Amino acid sequence: MTRTAFAPNWTARGALLALALYCVFAVTQLDISWARVLTGFGEGGRFLARMWPPNFERWDTLVEGMLESIQIAVLSSVAGIILSLPLGLLAARNLSPAWVSAPTRGFIALCRSLHYVIVAILFVKAVGFGALAGVAALTVASMGFIAKLFAEAIEEISMKQVEAVRATGAGPFAVLLYGVLPQVASRFVGFCIYQLDSNLRNSTLVGIVGAGGIGGTLFAAFKRFDYDFVAAILLSIIALIFVAELVSGRVRKALQ
Amino acid sequence: MSASLQREWQRFTPQQRIGRWLLRMAIVAACVWAVRTIEIIPEFLADAPQQMADLLIRMWPPNLGHYRGGVHDALIETLHIATLGTVLSFTMAVPLALLTARNVCRFAPINALANLLLVASRSVNSLVWALLFVAVFGPGALAGVLAIACRSVGFVGKLLAEAIEETPRGPMEAMQAVGAPWGHSMMKGMWPQVQPAFWGIALFRWDINVRESAVLGLVGAGGIGVALDDAINFFHWDRVATILLAILVVVVIAEIVVTQIRKRLI
Numbered sequence: 001m002t003r004t005a006f007a008p009n010w011t012a013r014g015a016l017l018a019l020a021l022y023c024v025f026a027v028t029q030l031d032i033s034w035a036r037v038l039t040g041f042g043e044g045g046r047f048l049a050r051m052w053p054p055n056f057e058r059w060d061t062l063v064e065g066m067l068e069s070i071q072i073a074v075l076s077s078v079a080g081i082i083l084s085l086p087l088g089l090l091a092a093r094n095l096s097p098a099w100v101s102a103p104t105r106g107f108i109a110l111c112r113s114l115h116y117v118i119v120a121i122l123f124v125k126a127v128g129f130g131a132l133a134g135v136a137a138l139t140v141a142s143m144g145f146i147a148k149l150f151a152e153a154i155e156e157i158s159m160k161q162v163e164a165v166r167a168t169g170a171g172p173f174a175v176l177l178y179g180v181l182p183q184v185a186s187r188f189v190g191f192c193i194y195q196l197d198s199n200l201r202n203s204t205l206v207g208i209v210g211a212g213g214i215g216g217t218l219f220a221a222f223k224r225f226d227y228d229f230v231a232a233i234l235l236s237i238i239a240l241i242f243v244a245e246l247v248s249g250r251v252r253k254a255l256q
Numbered sequence: 257m258s259a260s261l262q263r264e265w266q267r268f269t270p271q272q273r274i275g276r277w278l279l280r281m282a283i284v285a286a287c288v289w290a291v292r293t294i295e296i297i298p299e300f301l302a303d304a305p306q307q308m309a310d311l312l313i314r315m316w317p318p319n320l321g322h323y324r325g326g327v328h329d330a331l332i333e334t335l336h337i338a339t340l341g342t343v344l345s346f347t348m349a350v351p352l353a354l355l356t357a358r359n360v361c362r363f364a365p366i367n368a369l370a371n372l373l374l375v376a377s378r379s380v381n382s383l384v385w386a387l388l389f390v391a392v393f394g395p396g397a398l399a400g401v402l403a404i405a406c407r408s409v410g411f412v413g414k415l416l417a418e419a420i421e422e423t424p425r426g427p428m429e430a431m432q433a434v435g436a437p438w439g440h441s442m443m444k445g446m447w448p449q450v451q452p453a454f455w456g457i458a459l460f461r462w463d464i465n466v467r468e469s470a471v472l473g474l475v476g477a478g479g480i481g482v483a484l485d486d487a488i489n490f491f492h493w494d495r496v497a498t499i500l501l502a503i504l505v506v507v508v509i510a511e512i513v514v515t516q517i518r519k520r521l522i
Binding site for chain 2: 006019022023026027029030031032036037040043044047067068070071072074075078109110113114115117118121122125126127128130131132135201202204205208209212218219222227234237238241242251254
């Protein structure tokens, strides 16, 4: 039997074939047909034509919504950062006993596993329409993200500094302040900036379920078929995200 | 000599200190501005705990009987949307990633154009993509699949392009030296090197897409979000609890599956 230089990998081919079969099956399950896609393309042309040119006439509503989104992002990031500091410390397995860290980890995982829009729906029911629900929902999401990464960063620290500080007779608080935090501070700041960035993106969206910000304006304009205003809002959101990305990149560089 | 030893040492240059101080001031100013101008209705805040308790009481016990009738099919549809969206996003992201990677496509304007497309895809949220596609294709799973695909392209394309750019040139050069055509050298020189990153990205994005496709139904793009929206609009909070539990279980299972496959594969 001759050996070929590149033997065919039958398991990989089989897996690819299975994936292709699955895709065909799923497409039939979801009721997707070629005719519908083709009609959609025609509709898409009309839709884009109605979006152009973007209508910035109601700029005062637009600016108001954008400012509210920024407020939601700032407040939820601050609240999330403040809350995730103790949570991260409690969840780190090298600093806390297992009976503390395990439930804290569960709580963090719970915060992370529900999408922020779903959390926003629940908070809209609990605290009413408006920015407060958005702030609360994004705070939960921020806690889930920052606390998890913060706990992982703490678990990676070198224990030598901690032992050294402990050997001088420092109390637990001083150990945290001088032995642990200096090792993770820069990474923590990085997580915080990243989260501020993503809160800014997400805060433009929670309005769709009534939790304040530009998302509400966007959804209302969509329902009224004001597609030119929709285009204006979308362009503003993209511009805001772009500026935020530039600024956060600058800040991150300046801090290093 | 002794004078220079007695000077006070400082960690940052005056310029850096001013910068840090300004940054801190900016953070405080942003917080103060946000707190003072945000519209929060005090009455709503005051009865929030009561409303929260009310919500939880209405949710308990979850109406688990509803799962068979109204949740199961929607849940399967959500998984289909997530998987199909991921596959579709890869068919678009792979060519774009190849065009973005500077060691594959050596023509700078095309690199920039492909990168622009990736950035545009990333900066529009999946719910907004879903809104657009619902307006174009009508409500249903098709809009959901396309929304998931379009949102994922930017993410997948960026990571893939980075993986491609980081590969060493040796294997590619060896393939070219033996006279292999472009397709062969890509398959045997490039692909084995980016394969681990490729599967890692695919699993990671699928995990995210399972979470995201659960909410697409809120704007009418199919999946379990539709069932959730209906239950909320009819104030069937016990059904809402069932749906939330179902989403939670699926998300956790997806995460476990992804971690297990990643351990085996990479």
